[in-house]
Amino acid sequence: MSDNNNKLQKKVPDALKEKGQYVLAFSVIASMLMVAGFPMFVIFFFGIFAYFLWKTFSSPSRNETREIFEFYLAANNVLRDDERRWFGFEIQEVIGHGERILRAINGAPPLVYFTLGALYHKAGDYKSAVNHLGYVLENESAEEATYIYPSPELRNYVKVLRKIEREPAESPLTSAAVRALERARRNRGKMLLEDSREQVREQSRKKREASLEQAKVKAVLTESVKNVAVFQSVTDEVIENRHGNGFDNKSKADSSDSNTNSRDQKRNENENQDNVNPFIRQKSITEVLHEIYDKNNQ
Numbered sequence: 001m002s003d004n005n006n007k008l009q010k011k012v013p014d015a016l017k018e019k020g021q022y023v024l025a026f027s028v029i030a031s032m033l034m035v036a037g038f039p040m041f042v043i044f045f046f047g048i049f050a051y052f053l054w055k056t057f058s059s060p061s062r063n064e065t066r067e068i069f070e071f072y073l074a075a076n077n078v079l080r081d082d083e084r085r086w087f088g089f090e091i092q093e094v095i096g097h098g099e100r101i102l103r104a105i106n107g108a109p110p111l112v113y114f115t116l117g118a119l120y121h122k123a124g125d126y127k128s129a130v131n132h133l134g135y136v137l138e139n140e141s142a143e144e145a146t147y148i149y150p151s152p153e154l155r156n157y158v159k160v161l162r163k164i165e166r167e168p169a170e171s172p173l174t175s176a177a178v179r180a181l182e183r184a185r186r187n188r189g190k191m192l193l194e195d196s197r198e199q200v201r202e203q204s205r206k207k208r209e210a211s212l213e214q215a216k217v218k219a220v221l222t223e224s225v226k227n228v229a230v231f232q233s234v235t236d237e238v239i240e241n242r243h244g245n246g247f248d249n250k251s252k253a254d255s256s257d258s259n260t261n262s263r264d265q266k267r268n269e270n271e272n273q274d275n276v277n278p279f280i281r282q283k284s285i286t287e288v289l290h291e292i293y294d295k296n297n298q
Contacts, residue, residue: 064104065157068112069164069174071097075115076177079122079184091123106151110136110144111178114185121192126199133193136185 029050033043074094078086098116102108117132136142147154161178168175 064101064153065160067097067104068101068109068157069160069171069178071101071112072115072177072181073173075119076180079115079118080180088123091119095119095123105153105157107147107154109154109157110142111181111185113142114189115181117196118184118192121196126196126203129196130193130200133189133196137189137193 030043030047033046034040071094074097078091078094095116098112098119101112102116113132113136117129117136120126120129120132140146150158164171164175164178
């Protein structure tokens with residue numbers, strides 16, 4: 001008889017259980033208020049107000065728990081080894097789903113961190129993969145046994161998780177996803193972490209090599225620019241010296257010629273000045289001709 005009652009109780013949905021508990025509690029409180037003499041409309045108003053408060057404080061926990069298991073389903077589809085090829089934006093959407101869970105839940109389950117790390121590894125974001133995988137695999141505080149004071153969200157999550165583990169036939173896909181992720185965490189977690197760290201080191205090495213190559217190219221270009229500038233300056237100086245020497249020689253020759261001409265000019269002027277003395281009376285042409293005639297007769 002008790003077994004039949006347990007089977008019937010297992011088939012009752014959780015939502016119906018919660019509503020039944022709320023109706024029972026409201027009936028007890030309403031009866032007490034009626035005995036105390038409160039009007040019916042006040043009791044009705046109080047019941048509506050209490051219902052909304054209950055929905056406000058209880059719904060987020062259930063919603064966040066559902067979000068976690070939906071994240072497990074989507075992540076397991078991406079991470080499992082099959083022949084499907086996933087687009088990058090699909091993987092990023094699942095990663096964003098997991099990041100929202102971490103922000104919303106205080107003390108998220110360790111399996112969420114591992115699943116996010118595995119997704120980051122598949123997406124090629126190895127630095128984020130190291131952060132999440134290192135936290136869940138090498139941090140003692142990330143073990144489930146250290147969660148002694150759970151948040152309401154974590155408590156509700158564990159409650160649903162244990163129910164799925166006890167009755168996998170009720171949620172076969174969710175149960176299979178959780179088991180696959182836990183198996184990957186146990187068997188492949190260390191390998192994913194080491195591979196992610198190796199990829200981070202390789203990326204850092206390539207980045208350093210690229211920086212050194214850029215620095216070398218920059219140095220070569222700078223040296224080439226300097227050499228071109230030196231060659232131009234030397235050429236300009238040679239040309240300038242060449243032109244300068246030509247101009248200097250020409251100017252020297254011109255100056256020497258001008259000096260010679262000036263000296264000859266001065267000598268002629270001196271001779272002319274000597275020949276033409278204003279204080280000596282000059283002979284007339286007739287007298288000069290008579291002198292020449294007399295000399296010829298003699």
